[in-house]
Structures are given as C-alpha cells and as structure tokens.
Amino acid sequence: xxxxxxxxxxxxxxxxxxxxxxxxxxxxxxxxxxxxxxxxxxxxxxxxxxxxxxxxxxxxxxxxxxxxxxxxxxxxxxxxxxxxxxxxxxxxxxxxxxxxxxxxxxxxxxxxxxxxxxxxxxxxxxxxxxxxxxxxxxxxxxxxxxxxxxxxxxxxxxxxxxxxxxxxxxxxxxxxxxxxxxxxxxxxxxxxxxxxxxxxxxxxxxxxxxxxxxxxxxxxxxxxxxxxxxxxxxxxxxxxxxxxxxxxxxxxxxxxxxxxxxxxxxxxxxxxxxxxxxxxxxxxxxxxxxxxxxxxxxxxxxxxxxxxxxxxxxxxxxxxxxxxxxxxxxxxxxxxxxxxxxxxxxxxxxxxxxxxxxxxxxxxxxxxxxxxxxxxxxxxxxxxxxxxxxxxxxxxxxxxxxxxxxxxxxxxxxxxxxxxxxxxxxxxxxxxxx
Amino acid sequence: xxxxxxxxxxxxxxxxxxxxxxxxxxxxxxxxxxxxxxxxxxxxxxxxxxxxxxxxxxxxxxxxxxxxxxxxxxxxxxxxxxxxxxxxxxxxxxxxxxxxxxxxxxxxxxxxxxxxxxxxxxxxxxxxxxxxxxxxxxxxxxxxxxxxxxxxxxxxxxxxxxxxxxxxxxxxxxxxxxxxxxxxxxxxxxxxxxxxxxxxxxxxxxxxxxxxxxxxxxxxxxxxxxxxxxxxxxxxxxxxxxxxxxxxxxxxxxxxxxxxxxxxxxxxxxxxxxxxxxxxxxxxxxxxxxxxxxxxxxxxxxxxxxxxxxxxxxxxxxxxxxxxxxxxxxxxxxxxxxxxxxxxxxxxxxxxxxxxxxxxxxxxxxxxxxxxxxxxxxxxxxxxxxxxxxxxxxxxxxxxxxxxxxxxxxxxxxxxxxxxxxxxxxxxxxxxxx
Numbered sequence: 001x002x003x004x005x006x007x008x009x010x011x012x013x014x015x016x017x018x019x020x021x022x023x024x025x026x027x028x029x030x031x032x033x034x035x036x037x038x039x040x041x042x043x044x045x046x047x048x049x050x051x052x053x054x055x056x057x058x059x060x061x062x063x064x065x066x067x068x069x070x071x072x073x074x075x076x077x078x079x080x081x082x083x084x085x086x087x088x089x090x091x092x093x094x095x096x097x098x099x100x101x102x103x104x105x106x107x108x109x110x111x112x113x114x115x116x117x118x119x120x121x122x123x124x125x126x127x128x129x130x131x132x133x134x135x136x137x138x139x140x141x142x143x144x145x146x147x148x149x150x151x152x153x154x155x156x157x158x159x160x161x162x163x164x165x166x167x168x169x170x171x172x173x174x175x176x177x178x179x180x181x182x183x184x185x186x187x188x189x190x191x192x193x194x195x196x197x198x199x200x201x202x203x204x205x206x207x208x209x210x211x212x213x214x215x216x217x218x219x220x221x222x223x224x225x226x227x228x229x230x231x232x233x234x235x236x237x238x239x240x241x242x243x244x245x246x247x248x249x250x251x252x253x254x255x256x257x258x259x260x261x262x263x264x265x266x267x268x269x270x271x272x273x274x275x276x277x278x279x280x281x282x283x284x285x286x287x288x289x290x291x292x293x294x295x296x297x298x299x300x301x302x303x304x305x306x307x308x309x310x311x312x313x314x315x316x317x318x319x320x321x322x323x324x325x326x327x328x329x330x331x332x333x334x335x336x337x338x339x340x341x342x343x344x345x346x347x348x349x350x351x352x353x354x355x356x357x358x359x360x361x362x363x364x365x366x367x368x369x370x371x372x373x374x375x376x377x378x379x380x381x382x383x384x385x386x387x388x389x390x391x392x393x394x395x396x397x398x399x400x401x402x403x404x405x406x407x408x409x410x411x412x413x414x415x416x417x418x419x420x421x422x423x424x425x426x427x428x429x430x431x432x433x434x
Numbered sequence: 435x436x437x438x439x440x441x442x443x444x445x446x447x448x449x450x451x452x453x454x455x456x457x458x459x460x461x462x463x464x465x466x467x468x469x470x471x472x473x474x475x476x477x478x479x480x481x482x483x484x485x486x487x488x489x490x491x492x493x494x495x496x497x498x499x500x501x502x503x504x505x506x507x508x509x510x511x512x513x514x515x516x517x518x519x520x521x522x523x524x525x526x527x528x529x530x531x532x533x534x535x536x537x538x539x540x541x542x543x544x545x546x547x548x549x550x551x552x553x554x555x556x557x558x559x560x561x562x563x564x565x566x567x568x569x570x571x572x573x574x575x576x577x578x579x580x581x582x583x584x585x586x587x588x589x590x591x592x593x594x595x596x597x598x599x600x601x602x603x604x605x606x607x608x609x610x611x612x613x614x615x616x617x618x619x620x621x622x623x624x625x626x627x628x629x630x631x632x633x634x635x636x637x638x639x640x641x642x643x644x645x646x647x648x649x650x651x652x653x654x655x656x657x658x659x660x661x662x663x664x665x666x667x668x669x670x671x672x673x674x675x676x677x678x679x680x681x682x683x684x685x686x687x688x689x690x691x692x693x694x695x696x697x698x699x700x701x702x703x704x705x706x707x708x709x710x711x712x713x714x715x716x717x718x719x720x721x722x723x724x725x726x727x728x729x730x731x732x733x734x735x736x737x738x739x740x741x742x743x744x745x746x747x748x749x750x751x752x753x754x755x756x757x758x759x760x761x762x763x764x765x766x767x768x769x770x771x772x773x774x775x776x777x778x779x780x781x782x783x784x785x786x787x788x789x790x791x792x793x794x795x796x797x798x799x800x801x802x803x804x805x806x807x808x809x810x811x812x813x814x815x816x817x818x819x820x821x822x823x824x825x826x827x828x829x830x831x832x833x834x835x836x837x838x839x840x841x842x843x844x845x846x847x848x849x850x851x852x853x854x855x856x857x858x859x860x861x862x863x864x865x866x867x868x
Contacts, residue, residue, distance in 0.1 A: 265866035385862025407855035409843040421841035428819025432699035
C-alpha cells in the first residue's frame with residue numbers, strides 16, 4: 001500500500017480511522033449489491049431515470065462543486081489539458097444526465113439465458129447471466145466517470161465503489177449525491193454507488209488490495225501511470241488496457257484509395273484516443289505504389305512521420321524511426337511507418353511490438369484478411385475499417401466502462417454484458433446420480 | 435515465496451538456478467502456446483490421439499516410475515488414503531489414456547463464433563473464442579492430473595505448466611514424457627505441456643507470482659490447504675473452489691419420497707466429492723412430516739447426524755450441532771440438519787454459511803423453486819435433483835479441470851469452453867468513423 005506523507009498528528013489520526021472506514025464502506029457495498037443484484041429490470045431502469053432527474057436538479061450544486069475543484073486545480077498549476085478534462089459546463093451536466101438515461105434504455109443484461117442443454121437423464125441445465133459483484137473504479141480528473149461508471153455497473157446489478165482523483169473530488173461528491181438520491185427515489189440502497197469520502201491517497205492502496213474481499217474487480221480510468229500502478233499492484237482482477245499501440249497493415253492487395261481514407265481516419269480523426277493508429281506497416285509488395293501517397297497524405301494532414309530507411313526516401317520531412325518508436329503510443333499527430341515483408345512480416349511486427357489492443361489490415365485479398373484476423377492476438381482485429389471504431393458505443397454496446405486487453409473475463413470494450421458473471425440453473429424431476 | 439529449507443551447499447546452488455530455469459520454462463510455454471493456439475482442430479485431435487498411444491506404449495515406464503514414488507511415499511509414512519490416490523495400476527494407465535482419447539473427441543472450442551452483430555454502417559462484428567493462454571496447474575498426489583489437465587488445456591489451444599506434488603513427481607514425469615512424445619508426433623511443440631522438473635518447493639511460490647507474466651491463470655488440484663494457499667497467495671487469477679458446503683433445502687411443498695431419494699443420493703452416494711451434500715435444511719412448514727423420515731433414513735444409511743434442537747428430538751443418535759457445523763464441509767458420512775423458517779430462512783442460512791458452490795431445493799412449488807434458483811448466489815443451483823450432479827461430466831462438458839466458485843471468467847465446472855477467452859473480429863468495406 002502506498003502511504004501518502006503524514007505531516008501532522010491530525011493526519012495521522014485520520015489514517016488510523018481510514019482502514020475501518022473503507023472496510024465498512026466495502027461491507028455496505030456488498031450488502032447493497034445483494035439488493036440491486038436481485039432488483040428487476042424495471043426497478044433498475046426507474047433508478048437510472050431518477051438519477052438523471054436528480055443530476056439535472058442538482059446542476060447548480062454540481063457546477064459550484066466543480067468551480068471549487070477548478071480553483072484548487074488552477075492554484076496547483078495544473079495544465080490546460082487537465083483543467084479541460086476537469087471542467088463541467090451546463091451542457092456537460094446535461095450530457096452526464098442524458099448518458100445515464102441512455103444506459104437506462106439498454107436491455108437488462110442480468111438473467112439472460114446464455115446456454116441451455118438438456119441431458120439424457122432429463123436434467124435441463126441453463127447458464128444464466130448474474131451480476132459480477134462489487135466493482136471498484138479509480139479515476140482521475142473527469143468527474144463524469146462518477147455517473148457513467150456508477151450507472152453502467154448498476155444496470156448489470158453491480159455495486160460500485162468509486163475513488164475520485166483529488167482534483168475532481170468535490171465535483172464527484174456532488175454527482176454521487178445525485179446518484180444516491182436517484183437510488184433512494186427508486187427504493188434501492190444508495191450504498192450501491194459509493195464514493196470514497198476522503199482525498200487520502202492511502203485509500204487507493206487499500207482498494208488495490210480489494211478492501212478485505214469486498215471488491216471483486218478494479219477498473220482504472222485515467223492516464224498510463226494510474227493504469228500501470230493498478231495493473232502492477234492490484235491483488236484482485238483488473239479490467240484495463242495500459243496502452244493502444246494500434247497498427248494498420250496495408251497489404252499488397254490493398255486498394256490505395258481505401259487505404260488512404262482508412263489510414264487518415266485511423267490516425268487523425270482524433271489522435272488522443274486509445275483506438276488511434278500509431279504504426280503504419282506497408283507490405284513491401286506494394287511499397288512502390290502505396291508508401292509515398294500514404295506518407296504524403298499524412299504529412300499534408302499535419303502528422304509527423306517517423307520512418308524506416310525506405311520511408312525516409314519518400315519525403316525530407318520524414319525523420320528516422322528508432323526501435324522505441326515501434327513501442328510508442330504517441331496519442332498525438334505522430335505516426336511510425338515501416339515497410340514489412342508481407343503478411344508474415346506484419347504479424348511478426350505486431351506480435352513483437354504491439355499491445356494486443358486493436359490492429360487492422362487493409363486488403364482486397366480475403367485469405368490474407370482471414371489469416372490476419374485469426375493470427376493477430378489482439379482484443380479487436382479489423383479488416384478494411386478504421387481503427388477508431390474500437391469503442392463500445394461503435395460496437396453497439398450502448399456504453400463501455402473501458403477497453404480491456406487482458407484475456408480474463410472481459411476483452412475489448414467492456415459493456416454491461418461484460419460486467420456480468422453467470423451461474424448454472426439445473427431443473428430436475430427427482431433425478432439422482434448413478 | 436515459500437522457501438524450502440536449504441540444508442547443504444549443493445541445494446543452495448540449485449536454488450540460485452531455480453528462478454532463471456522457471457522463467458525460461460514459462461517463456462517456452464508462451465512461445466509454444468502461440469503455436470498450439472493457432473493449430474487447427476485436426477492437429478490438436480491428432481496430437482491427443484498420439485498422446486494416448488504414447489501413454490499406452492509407455493505403460494511399463496509409467497508403472498515403474500509410480501513404483502518408485504510409492505516406495506518413497508511408504509517410507510515417508512503417508513496414509514493409506516494418500517497411497518491409494520498415488521497408486522497407478524495397468525487399468526489406471528489405460529484409463530488415463532482413454533480419458534485423453536475422450537478429450538480428443540470433444541468439439542474444438544477455439545474459433546466458435548459467440549456473437550455476431552451487424553452495425554448500421556455495415557460493419558460485421560464477431561465475438562470469437564480464442565485460447566486463454568498459459569495455464570499453471572499445481573497438484574498433489576494424483577498423477578493422472580498430468581494427462582487430464584494437459585490434454586484439456588491443449589484442446590482449448592492453451593499451454594500448460596504442471597507442478598506435481600513431491601510424492602507423485604516420478605509418475606508425473608513419466609506421463610508427461612508420453613504427452614511430449616504425442617505432441618512431437620503430431621508436429622506440435624512439446625513445450626505446450628511442461629512439468630516443472632524439480633521437487634523444490636520454491637517452484638510453487640514462483641508459480642503463484644505468475645513466473646514473470648508467463649502464466650495467465652492457476653488451477654490448484656488437491657486438498658483444502660493447497661487451494662487455500664493458492665487462493666491467498668496467488669498474484670494472478672485462480673480457478674478453484676475452497677470447499678463445497680452444499681445445502682439441500684426441503685421445502686414445505688416437497689414430495690417426501692422424492693426428498694428421501696435425492697437427500698440420500700446427495701449425501702451418501704459418494705461422501706468425499708465436492709458436490710456431496712453437507713447440510714440439510716427442512717422447512718418448518720413440513721418438519722412434522724418430513725424431518726423424522728429423512729433423519730432416520732440417513733441414520734440407517736450409516737450417516738452421523740448433527741442437528742438443531744428440533745432434530746435432536748427425532749432420534750437419540752442425533753448429536754447437537756454447533757455453529758461450526760453449519761460452516762463445515764465434512765467430506766464424510768456426517769450431515770448437519772436444521773429446521774428453517776421457510777424459503778426465506780433457507781436462503782438466509784445458505785447465504786450466511788454457504789460456500790457458493792452447489793445448493794438444491796426440493797419442492798413441488800414452482801414459484802418457490804424459481805425464487806431459490808434466482809436468489810441463491812451459488813455457481814450451481816438445482817431444483818429436484820441430486821447435488822452430486824455438480825460435475826463437468828454430468829453437465830455434458832466431456833471433462834472438467836475443476837469447479838470454480840469465483841465470479842471472474844469461469845464459474846461452476848471448468849470445461850474446455852471456460853478455458854477459452856475471446857476477441858472481436860470486425861469486417862468492413864472501407865468504413866471510417868465520423
């Protein structure tokens with residue numbers, strides 16, 4: 001557990017109280033989960049609608065709390081980008097409320113019959129979706145995570161323990177108060193969505209340990225250093241991706257115009273999202289025709305290009321790529337470009353340097369596409385489509401709590417279905433085992 | 435990491451070599467997994483058939499190795515039950531080989547399309563089953579786990595790192611050699627099924643840490659102390675159940691004859707398996723008619739009965755149950771009996787004392803059954819059927835690597851489908867994101 005610096009006796013006294021308080025919070029979340037886990041779809045939908053109303057009704061409180069956070073963040077000298085992520089406007093609060101309403105309209109994921117099999121002895125066995133349990137969400141500056149994550153977890157019958165970054169603490173508290181009011185209005189326990197009520201950083205350490213068995217899975221929402229810490233130190237499962245080193249492979253059978261459209265969109269539509277392309281691999285079999293137009297297109301669009309020797313020849317603006325470039329998620333208008341030896345070379349490069357997040361092949365050769373889709377071991381593999389589709393909303397999941405690159409339980413966009421577990425229901429008529 | 439006692443300089447030198455050796459073993463498993471993960475169904479089936487042949491061909495070697503283990507175990511004064519679990523016979527080796535052949539005939543779980551959705555923009559998205567990765571199996575005295583676990587994991591495209599108990603080490607090495615021969619014969623890498631080639635107990639500690647990221651999930655196969663250690667100390671996911679405190683609730687609407695048949699089978703068919711009933715709960719609404727016949731039936735069958743006050747009145751052979759009895763997995767001909775206040779009382783008891791493994795209701799009341807199946811939060815919930823059906827084979831999974839009570843990824847019997855993960859394949863025709 002990482003302990004924040006204890007500077008005075010009062011803080012020391014607070015620290016002593018912290019663990020029992022956190023464990024009690026976890027215990028209450030566990031009890032509340034049992035109630036919301038058994039709540040029917042109508043109750044959960046009603047609660048989500050009531051939350052949206054409560055958020056709208058609390059708009060002034062939320063904006064005031066946010067103003068407090070913003071003053072403090074400015075005083076601490078936070079960057080403009082940070083301040084931007086932290087800032088809520090009237091429209092921002094409305095969009096938080098309407099996102100909660102959108103989640104209310106999603107189909108209920110609990111109780112779905114995932115499989116049914118009838119045994120020769122007449123037993124009917126169903127695998128049926130159940131809630132996952134208590135989900136810990138650790139986030140940084142974006143206060144909307146409070147509502148998004150809390151609502152999504154509730155829809156799947158889960159309780160949530162949220163830990164806000166110190167900078168977004170007041171905003172998160174105000175939003176959580178509205179969520180709690182919505183739960184109460186629908187007759188559900190407000191402990192189903194809790195926010196750790198302290199800025200003390202030791203709370204993060206305690207959550208990484210699972211709060212004595214009361215948190216089932218952690219979801220970090222924030223920058224790479226937060227995700228890395230959670231992945232490295234958590235003693236319980238984590239749904240996350242550390243980075244999206246996203247590749248586009250332009251195969252020798254790629255249509256150049258399609259490649260231009262997809263590459264430009266994948267790299268430049270938004271450069272700061274995890275599905276943005278970072279590395280462009282060109283098949284040596286089409287480098288003569290496809291490399292220069294693609295590189296020039298990206299340069300013209302304002303993208304810096306770091307290339308291998310063959311790419312350097314295309315344009316004097318291209319700078320040499322080093323081995324580190326193949327391992328870098330720029331999240332910026334920068335791309336690494338390399339000529340590879342066909343499909344095998346592309347797969348080899350991706351498996352060596354990739355992050356198993358999202359990778360794409362552009363080709364008119366169906367067999368090459370199938371091999372790529374089969375052999376590249378990433379959460380999302382695409383054929384002839386922009387990598388920026390790597391998003392739960394674009395997948396039709398309604399909303400996502402994040403994108404996972406692990407193989408355990410959830411992979412790719414984590415929506416309400418991935419926030420469920422399952423159990424087996426066995427119906428008999430007196431069968432006994434021989 | 436638990437370190438075994440180092441008694442001499444030679445052992446100390448061995449210890450220094452242990453970690454690099456284990457990490458190298460993990461690295462080779464990871465590389466081999468990539469090959470078997472991409473192997474098609476025919477290749478894997480051929481390998482499993484070749485393994486079965488190799489096990490039969492190595493019968494003499496396996497029995498000789500087993501004899502060595504048995505002499506050592508006898509010298510160490512192991513119990514008769516332990517020796518029984520360790521002992522292989524000619525028939526035992528044949529049954530190991532035929533179990534591998536049974537796994538060969540199962541449908542291939544890799545590549546199954548789990549879901550398909552077409553988006554309004556024309557993207558076709560498939561969720562498709564992939565291998566899980568490298569599976570670490572830590573077992574104790576039963577040498578057949580080497581073949582069972584190795585074969586089941588291979589069928590799902592996974593590599594296995596097996597750690598045999600010190601007592602079954604020679605037997606496991608001999609069986610693993612046959613598995614390796616089968617893999618080679620089918621042109622697959624023998625590193626896909628490896629056995630830690632040392633009795634050094636420090637290897638277990640290293641596996642609990644995940645061998646520097648080369649093991650994805652651990653499966654402990656053995657007694658409660660092994661499972662407890664793995665669950666408590668592992669830094670990576672674990673598929674396991676600590677214990678099966680299995681309940682049967684006889685509802686007021688239960689048919690007495692059916693209750694007698696199911697209770698007797700659930701408790702007494704085999705008392706040492708995790709699906710054996712341990713606690714019998716009788717609805718007070720039928721205690722007058724059902725309690726005495728059920729208790730007398732169990733006593734007559736040779737089962738010791740520990741009961742609450744009402745049960746004590748049934749027969750002088752009943753001894754008083756303490757709170758500890760409600761929390762005990764006897765794995766023996768002992769049952770705890772309690773009268774509860776209807777369905778609510780039963781659910782309350784099970785949620786308080788249970789282990790979320792397997793629980794059963796006997797009733798003719800469909801609504802009561804549905805409430806029980808919905809509200810009892812166990813991996814397997816049954817209506818009017820013996821709890822001894824809690825078994826992957828009985829579920830039609832062909833084989834299981836164990837039963838899990840966690841909610842993450844796998845729950846209930848862990849068969850080949852639960853040994854897979856998934857990824858998303860997205861097929862487009864030039865779509866870009868707006």
